[in-house]
Amino acid sequence: MKQHPIAIFDSGLGGLSVVRELQRLLPGEDMVYFGDTARVPYGIKSRRTVAQFALEDARFLLQFEPKLIVAACNTASALAMDALEAELPVPVVGVVKPGAMAAVRLAGSTPVAVIGTEATISSSSYFKAIRALAPQLEVITQACPLFVPLVEEGRGCDDAIVKLVVETYLAPLRAAGVGVIVLGCTHYPLLREAIAACLGPAVQIVESGRETALAVRDVLRRDDCLCAERRSGRLRCHVSDNPARFGRIGSRFLGHDIEHVELVEPERYIASAIAGHEGV
């Protein structure tokens, strides 16, 4: 099992920011990634649709016999973890719980802010995960639906639109005196500097991707499944649409070029789901 890959899925390319953290922490592990770029984004969709898509994504990855699957999409982690854990035959790690744990660890008695997509925030998953750990902690949530398109358009932290949007969303959080902010979307680390500049140096920033990589290591160590060899792991990426766009924008999330991106035909990930839907 030690030689088997870690599988990661996301609605699109944002999950590559989680892969980046996994590669930093576990450089010897092979990884296989599926980005559902044909149906991206998930953040404006319903729980039932997100759960269905997440299951299809994960089932597609099972063919690679992974030792663990990472739901690198905050929206999928927020809306579909129960369905994934119930169905998948391997451990599943989402990004919500690790992010919530880090927030509680850092917060002390200061309020915690959580930002994410429309669906992630309205699911209250981060809120519930934090309150389960610290029932008294004040949690303030804010959907930031413009952040993903801003990042995908390639706008950086010194862009005037980015600065105005960050200020518009985050000024109420600053005014509320939050001590910690959780970046509850895999795109948001690319806006980290603008978020830090808006909130000031006293506010600590939690990137769920980093925390998730630590959680993956913990699970693999517990199961004695960490790759023991000193070597450089391989990353294979699969997408349901537009491999060129994925490679171009995705390299900014990954921190280096993406060598292998394969286009997956719809019947390879949808047909099984429809069969599943019909109870076959």
Place this chain on the structure above:
Amino acid sequence: MKQHPIAIFDSGLGGLSVVRELQRLLPGEDMVYFGDTARVPYGIKSRRTVAQFALEDARFLLQFEPKLIVAACNTASALAMDALEAELPVPVVGVVKPGAMAAVRLAGSTPVAVIGTEATISSSSYFKAIRALAPQLEVITQACPLFVPLVEEGRGCDDAIVKLVVETYLAPLRAAGVGVIVLGCTHYPLLREAIAACLGPAVQIVESGRETALAVRDVLRRDDCLCAERRSGRLRCHVSDNPARFGRIGSRFLGHDIEHVELVEPERYIASAIAGHEGV
């Protein structure tokens, strides 16, 4: 055939701005709408995926025996009209050609600007349609990827972010001295005032939806298929996800409340497509 409905599809809810124009012009017609809200948006996706989705959307609508199908999505019209016209057994009207014709009619010798999604603009469909009619006309295109999320978030024309984004995208068009601008996305009419304020009163604005409604009337009149009765037509809406969100945001596009929104299960629009894909 006169009593059969007009069918309209879109990647999501933007096509309701075309329905609004159809209802104004042809109030007696029954209409049936499909919004593919499970896979929205199309504007960041590839030609092959957009064509596949558009065919699935249109095939779903065939069950209602429409007398005509409107591809109310600019991206689908820009990338998939050939596929739709080749496959569908009824007339298909897209939004690109009517918009291009209006632009040429109004432009005189001034340059024409076209704005749209990333996929619509990079397809060059508007550019080609305008140049086919007026080979000498200068055409300047600009993708405006933030406009759709701004509208869907409910931001209006006096919002500071909207003003800054409009200015950022359109200042180069103003500097180029355009005389006409085509709103090549069904969401953009909701930003019309901000666009007009930025470009000034000398620039004429073409809304493809309005022109498309006129084109639909022309085709139905030509085929002697206009509904002859004096009555109020019925609108039935179907979506692949999230009917509540569709109803809430969509009413802003339609100009009145939406009475009937039905959720369509994936096997009702995807299964046939997979069968089609396998050559069945």
